Amino acid sequence: MADFHALRQRLQRAGQPHLLNFYDRLTSDAQHSLLTQIESIDLESLPVLVRDYVLGKPPIDLPPDIEPAPYYPHDPASPVRPWDSDAFRAAGERLLRAGKVACFTVAGGQGTRLGYDGPKGCYPAGAVTGRPLFQFFAEGIRKTGEKYGVLPPWYVMTSPLNHDATVAFFEDRDYFGLRRDAVMFFPQGTMPSFDLQTGRILLASPGEIATNPDGHGGSLLALEVSGALEDMRRRGVEHISYFQVDNPIVRVADPVFLGLHATAPDSSSEMSSKMLAKAYPEEKLGIFCVAGGRVRIIEYSDLPIERQRERLPDGRLRFLAGSPAIHILSVEFVERLNSDPAFALPWHRAEKKVPCIDPDTGERIEPREPNAVKLERFVFDAIPLARASIVYEADRTEEFAPIKNADGVDSPRTSRDIQTLRAARWLEAAGVRVPWKDATTPDCTIELSPITAIEAGDVAGIAPHLQIRRAARIAL
Ligand code: UTP
Numbered sequence: 001m002a003d004f005h006a007l008r009q010r011l012q013r014a015g016q017p018h019l020l021n022f023y024d025r026l027t028s029d030a031q032h033s034l035l036t037q038i039e040s041i042d043l044e045s046l047p048v049l050v051r052d053y054v055l056g057k058p059p060i061d062l063p064p065d066i067e068p069a070p071y072y073p074h075d076p077a078s079p080v081r082p083w084d085s086d087a088f089r090a091a092g093e094r095l096l097r098a099g100k101v102a103c104f105t106v107a108g109g110q111g112t113r114l115g116y117d118g119p120k121g122c123y124p125a126g127a128v129t130g131r132p133l134f135q136f137f138a139e140g141i142r143k144t145g146e147k148y149g150v151l152p153p154w155y156v157m158t159s160p161l162n163h164d165a166t167v168a169f170f171e172d173r174d175y176f177g178l179r180r181d182a183v184m185f186f187p188q189g190t191m192p193s194f195d196l197q198t199g200r201i202l203l204a205s206p207g208e209i210a211t212n213p214d215g216h217g218g219s220l221l222a223l224e225v226s227g228a229l230e231d232m233r234r235r236g237v238e239h240i241s242y243f244q245v246d247n248p249i250v251r252v253a254d255p256v257f258l259g260l261h262a263t264a265p266d267s268s269s270e271m272s273s274k275m276l277a278k279a280y281p282e283e284k285l286g287i288f289c290v291a292g293g294r295v296r297i298i299e300y301s302d303l304p305i306e307r308q309r310e311r312l313p314d315g316r317l318r319f320l321a322g323s324p325a326i327h328i329l330s331v332e333f334v335e336r337l338n339s340d341p342a343f344a345l346p347w348h349r350a351e352k353k354v355p356c357i358d359p360d361t362g363e364r365i366e367p368r369e370p371n372a373v374k375l376e377r378f379v380f381d382a383i384p385l386a387r388a389s390i391v392y393e394a395d396r397t398e399e400f401a402p403i404k405n406a407d408g409v410d411s412p413r414t415s416r417d418i419q420t421l422r423a424a425r426w427l428e429a430a431g432v433r434v435p436w437k438d439a440t441t442p443d444c445t446i447e448l449s450p451i452t453a454i455e456a457g458d459v460a461g462i463a464p465h466l467q468i469r470r471a472a473r474i475a476l
Pocket of ligand 1: 243
């Protein structure tokens with residue numbers, strides 16, 4: 001009880017005494033659970049955090065010397081910066097053959113914009129068969145294993161909110177043909193959600209604190225505390241191919257990118273990134289910049305729009321490089337960061353709608369407007385912590401078909417269209433006649449299993465006599 005009294009006092013000092021408002025009415029199990037939840041919060045640092053990030057908004061602190069980041073263009077013959085992609089591909093393939101690469105999917109997000117009832121990775125994304133997102137990645141990993149003779153192990157970061165449902169999904173589907181010991185799941189950390197007006201931690205129910213996953217940046221610590229890094233070391237893995245759960249056509253382990261990351265003269269092999277040429281200045285992608293001699297991503301909402309509209313004499317955007325959130329990190333880099341007791345990525349603040357109870361009356365609140373502040377860490381804030389970080393241009397149609405929103409841009413529909421467009425291009429390059437509505441719209445729907453193809457060359461010869469009729473729906 002002395003401990004309980006001390007905890008009450010600590011809560012008082014932290015400005016959060018309401019967390020015990022319903023304590024006396026809880027069962028002893030629920031009391032124990034609530035105390036455990038409270039103990040997991042760093043109460044002592046809360047007042048400053050709440051002042052600076054919940055009640056206040058941290059100022060946008062832009063470095064004075066922002067310039068566009070250099071990058072390796074998708075076309076290695078581009079006059080922007082010619083480079084030898086064959087050599088880097090060979091270097092990346094050697095890493096894959098030697099088993100030095102792991103795949104890593106961050107799947108702990110809440111996917112609120114999509115509004116799908118379940119972990120986002122279970123979403124039926126395939127253009128024809130409704131293949132789930134996780135299946136795309138599993139098959140991409142199997143195909144990579146087939147090509148290079150070594151199956152890359154796959155690490156899937158969940159959150160405490162979707163962990164069990166994610167694992168059950170894999171169990172139900174027999175791990176999509178992967179060996180069980182090749183897949184490791186681990187939950188990321190969480191943060192309490194805060195009341196937007198008062199800075200008080202929200203209660204989801206009388207005995208439960210409302211929490212949110214602590215952002216994809218939480219993956220760096222979660223890799224360490226879960227034992228995933230140690231597991232990688234044991235398997236001889238040196239590089240982590242990082243991608244998000246929302247992009248079905250991502251290349252799960254790209255040899256050219258791996259080769260650049262590990263061997264390019266301007267890379268420290270610590271953290272590297274893919275970029276996409278922004279389609280228009282207002283496009284909502286983080287922007288690769290250099291400041292203070294380090295590559296970094298600045299959020300689109302932070303870089304003044306006039307700067308984002310700047311153009312080069314040839315008409316191209318000066319700040320062209322947008323982030324599709326595809327990275328490679330070395331195991332050593334993540335270990336180095338975690339070994340520093342002072343290491344912490346910065347918090348980012350987002351206003352959200354979070355169902356909760358009134359802390360005084362216990363009445364349920366289903367907010368129609370944002371009522372809460374969520375604090376998250378972003379993985380890209382680690383880029384400037386690398387000594388030298390390279391950026392490699394990806395082709396949009398080849399590897400970016402994200403599912404973020406229920407409708408409109410970056411939705412299931414746009415993703416299916418891009419899947420079809422990419423498949424149509426690959427098939428046509430292999431000699432298959434494809435019907436088109438116009439130059440960028442096939443008059444059919446095609447879904448390619450990654451087991452069939454993870455790059456254009458894989459399609460050669462698979463269906464030499466294939467006939468695709470107008471409006472056909474084809475899964476290969
Ligand atoms: P998003 O920024 O799209 O966030 O995540 P979200 O939570 O999935 O979706 P909304 O904003 O609620 O609609 C980008 C990637 O980072 C992962 C997501 O699962 C997705 O792969 N992520 C995000 C995490 O793993 N953990 C987090 O805490 C947040």
